[in-house]
Amino acid sequence: MRKIIASLDIGDAWIKLVVGEIVRNKLNILACLDVPARGIKKGYVVNAESAIEALTEIFNQAEETIGIRPTKVVVSVPSNDMECFLSEGSVSISPDTGVISKEDVDEVFKACTHNKIEDNKELVTVLPTRYTVNDVDVVENPLGVSGLKLTLKAIVVTVPKKNVNGIIKCLEKINIEVIDIALGSLGDFFEFKDKINIDGLGAVVNIGAFKTEVAIFNKGNLTSCEVVDIGGDNIDYDLSYVYKINRRDSMYLKECIALADKNLAQPTESIIFDNRNGEKVKINQFDASEVVISRLEEILNLVKKQINLLTKKQISYIIITGGTTEMGEFKSLVDSMFNNATVGEVLEIGARHNKYSTAVGLIKYYDRKLKLSNKEFSIYNIEEQEDLSGLHKKVNISEDSVLGKLFRYFFDN
Numbered sequence: 001m002r003k004i005i006a007s008l009d010i011g012d013a014w015i016k017l018v019v020g021e022i023v024r025n026k027l028n029i030l031a032c033l034d035v036p037a038r039g040i041k042k043g044y045v046v047n048a049e050s051a052i053e054a055l056t057e058i059f060n061q062a063e064e065t066i067g068i069r070p071t072k073v074v075v076s077v078p079s080n081d082m083e084c085f086l087s088e089g090s091v092s093i094s095p096d097t098g099v100i101s102k103e104d105v106d107e108v109f110k111a112c113t114h115n116k117i118e119d120n121k122e123l124v125t126v127l128p129t130r131y132t133v134n135d136v137d138v139v140e141n142p143l144g145v146s147g148l149k150l151t152l153k154a155i156v157v158t159v160p161k162k163n164v165n166g167i168i169k170c171l172e173k174i175n176i177e178v179i180d181i182a183l184g185s186l187g188d189f190f191e192f193k194d195k196i197n198i199d200g201l202g203a204v205v206n207i208g209a210f211k212t213e214v215a216i217f218n219k220g221n222l223t224s225c226e227v228v229d230i231g232g233d234n235i236d237y238d239l240s241y242v243y244k245i246n247r248r249d250s251m252y253l254k255e256c257i258a259l260a261d262k263n264l265a266q267p268t269e270s271i272i273f274d275n276r277n278g279e280k281v282k283i284n285q286f287d288a289s290e291v292v293i294s295r296l297e298e299i300l301n302l303v304k305k306q307i308n309l310l311t312k313k314q315i316s317y318i319i320i321t322g323g324t325t326e327m328g329e330f331k332s333l334v335d336s337m338f339n340n341a342t343v344g345e346v347l348e349i350g351a352r353h354n355k356y357s358t359a360v361g362l363i364k365y366y367d368r369k370l371k372l373s374n375k376e377f378s379i380y381n382i383e384e385q386e387d388l389s390g391l392h393k394k395v396n397i398s399e400d401s402v403l404g405k406l407f408r409y410f411f412d413n
Helices: 048-066 102-113 162-173 184-195 232-243 247-257 285-310 330-337 354-372 382-389 402-411
Strands: 003-010 014-023 026-036 072-077 083-092 121-133 137-139 149-160 177-183 201-207 212-218 221-228 270-274 280-284 317-321 341-343
Touching (some): 149 221, 177 184, 184 201, 184 221, 280 285
Antiparallel strands (some): 201 212, 270 280
């Protein structure tokens, strides 16, 4: 069975849908799409009708791109008021077999959460930290191990139900099944985890349009996460206010003209816009960069402060991602403000933009969950996979066409 997984990232300004196939532990992108997040604000549904229209649009685009509509997705949910706690659960192994099965692993995960989730909370994920067999042997993967008792110590992650219910209801309206929910920071971590010290303590930062998420990971496990209500949209507002230009022009100025390092900006490079007074305004790269850098420095200083609030321990890495990091010379600014930070870089062909880091990483995150429970899964059934591969499809070639005449020339002679 082909392993095809779809993820939906409900962002500040954009909804991103990525469909990918895992082949030999490598992710191949089949579709990578985005639409404006209408009816959604900071990941929350504020207008269900508009949100459903936006979701319908992106799934229609996916069907046009791939040929088959995705109907099952992993969805990112807001991390506001997220809680993490350590938990432990145990299960007895059937003496008839004395071997740990995937059903036993599923049960020990359930034991970690049984009667431990508050009524107003939704379980996001259970992150295993240690498996113990017979209270003695610590194993990395318990599947197939002989024993009579399996114990799991894990980090349980929850969010308020309001973070989840709105988007799930909208997806149900358009017949899309949510197979799992996750925090965006988990997706970002899994997208870049091969490039960081998996055994260390670090931070993963995503600078979105309206908010910046700061998450702390210890040995690959999420331990805390906070949201700072500032993002790339604030830069658009600054440029719009200073130069009295509309938001579309200010966004273009930020993304295509301004740099995050004013030492590299050129006063001689400029662009002309019509301002709100109907006047021509000439803006050079150096001046625009100064406006942009002022806000970016504020955001990054808030990130520093938030990291220090989340952990008092020395961290070994900081990964910064999100659409705002695609600004020209953003890495140069990060290098000047941090000693141990790097800017993430999405390398998968078809999704090479950091605004997709969460959606791409969520596919990898879900794939790891499947491996831990030794499960096979695809959003498409066997027949759909055959259609996707083009099997059983006949190509009708007219005998009068150039291709038809070419076939007759070779096969009739």
